[in-house]
Amino acid sequence: MTDLATPYYLIDESRLKHNLEIIRQVRERSGAKSVLALKCFSTWCVFDLMRRYMDGTTSSSLYEARLGYETFGGETHAYSVGFSRDEVLAVREFADKLIFNSLSQLRRFHPDVAGLNLGVRVNPGISYSNFDLADPARRYSRLGVSDTAALAEVAPWLKGLMFHFNCENPDVDNIRASLETLGREYGELLHRMEWVSLGGGLSFTQDGYALDAFCEALRAFSRTFDIQVYLEPGEAAVTQSTELVTTVLDVVHNEVDIAIIDASLEAHMLDHLVYRTHPRLASPPPGEHRMMVAGRTCLAGDVFGDFKLAAPLQVGDEVRIADAGGYTMVKVNWFNGVAMPAIVVRRLDGTLERVRAFGYEDFKRSLS
Ligand SMILES: Cc1ncc(COP(=O)(O)O)c(C=O)c1O
Numbered sequence: 001m002t003d004l005a006t007p008y009y010l011i012d013e014s015r016l017k018h019n020l021e022i023i024r025q026v027r028e029r030s031g032a033k034s035v036l037a038l039k040c041f042s043t044w045c046v047f048d049l050m051r052r053y054m055d056g057t058t059s060s061s062l063y064e065a066r067l068g069y070e071t072f073g074g075e076t077h078a079y080s081v082g083f084s085r086d087e088v089l090a091v092r093e094f095a096d097k098l099i100f101n102s103l104s105q106l107r108r109f110h111p112d113v114a115g116l117n118l119g120v121r122v123n124p125g126i127s128y129s130n131f132d133l134a135d136p137a138r139r140y141s142r143l144g145v146s147d148t149a150a151l152a153e154v155a156p157w158l159k160g161l162m163f164h165f166n167c168e169n170p171d172v173d174n175i176r177a178s179l180e181t182l183g184r185e186y187g188e189l190l191h192r193m194e195w196v197s198l199g200g201g202l203s204f205t206q207d208g209y210a211l212d213a214f215c216e217a218l219r220a221f222s223r224t225f226d227i228q229v230y231l232e233p234g235e236a237a238v239t240q241s242t243e244l245v246t247t248v249l250d251v252v253h254n255e256v257d258i259a260i261i262d263a264s265l266e267a268h269m270l271d272h273l274v275y276r277t278h279p280r281l282a283s284p285p286p287g288e289h290r291m292m293v294a295g296r297t298c299l300a301g302d303v304f305g306d307f308k309l310a311a312p313l314q315v316g317d318e319v320r321i322a323d324a325g326g327y328t329m330v331k332v333n334w335f336n337g338v339a340m341p342a343i344v345v346r347r348l349d350g351t352l353e354r355v356r357a358f359g360y361e362d363f364k365r366s367l368s
């Protein structure tokens with residue numbers, strides 16, 4: 001297929017495979033299994049590829065858990081910051097592991113789920129995150145149990161513990177130190193468990209990552225406690241796999257040249273606004289011409305970034321925003337009623353497939 005109408009997310013399976021091969025290597029060299037964190041990426045049209053390399057999915061809600069079960073298969077880990085009883089009754093029918101966020105939820109629902117493979121999220125009080133917003137160990141955090149003595153009391157009900165305490169952590173020395181802390185603080189509990197999840201937020205698929213040291217640390221941890229280690233990669237699984245392909249609609253001038261594209265940071269790459277970061281451009285190439293690239297909503301700050309480009313952008317030019325896979329499609333919204341990007345996949349054999357397109361009827365249906 002050629003001449004695809006923009007905007008669209010373009011998922012490149014070959015680039016995805018690059019990350020997936022590293023995930024498989026980690027599995028082979030460390031024994032750690034990986035389950036995809038659906039909160040980051042739930043675009044199930046590429047799960048046929050992903051399931052060949054990963055052990056299953058983990059989730060943040062009943063719907064994500066169900067999506068993982070229906071479209072990915074393998075192991076389905078079900079976690080939520082807060083389950084309702086109806087959700088617990090629904091999820092227990094298909095989840096392989098059910099992970100509660102608090103001891104009150106565990107105690108309340110235990111009669112409904114006794115005998116299932118249960119886990120609890122632990123807040124170890126340590127974390128690595130450059131963003132307070134995404135720091136699970138920040139003050140007043142509601143994410144996981146901090147009371148170690150109370151955890152020991154419910155240990156007979158549990159088969160596993162989940163620690164998610166990293167955000168975009170590229171530093172293996174830091175991870176080694178964290179594993180030592182976990183071993184010291186939770187060693188007795190870990191010896192009684194069958195599995196431990198170290199959560200997501202580990203940037204182990206990025207170029208230059210110290211993979212040998214990472215695998216060695218995971219293997220040592222698993223051996224010490226005779227325990228199955230899980231990782232929950234979201235961003236690491238899909239990083240650099242996807243572009244947001246757009247077209248310039250207008251060029252205006254206010255001190256700088258500003259290209260307005262047919263997409264929106266607010267609606268289509270929301271995390272950058274939330275975390276006050278800016279994406280990179282995959283194309284056009286860099287150069288000397290200063291050009292701001294901005295979204296088409298009425299939000300004044302709907303700006304992708306201030307770039308130096310090889311040539312000034314003109315109406316009709318294509319602009320590709322890099323690294324648009326993680327926390328984008330799961331967060332799209334209909335702000336301003338702007339057209340929602342289609343989902344296009346470049347398959348391993350190079351063919352382009354427009355898997356889903358959205359139109360006015362989707363917008364209308366989402367509102368009443
Ligand atoms: C419990 C849990 N697991 C895994 C992840 C995935 O993290 P990342 O996409 O940074 O790898 C998250 C992110 O919110 C999480 O909360």
Ligand SMILES: NCCCCNCC[C@H](N)C(=O)O
Nearest residue numbers: 131134167200271275277327
């Ligand atoms: N690139 C800016 C930071 C992104 C944060 N990652 C997503 C959230 C994270 N998985 C978490 O909340 O733990």
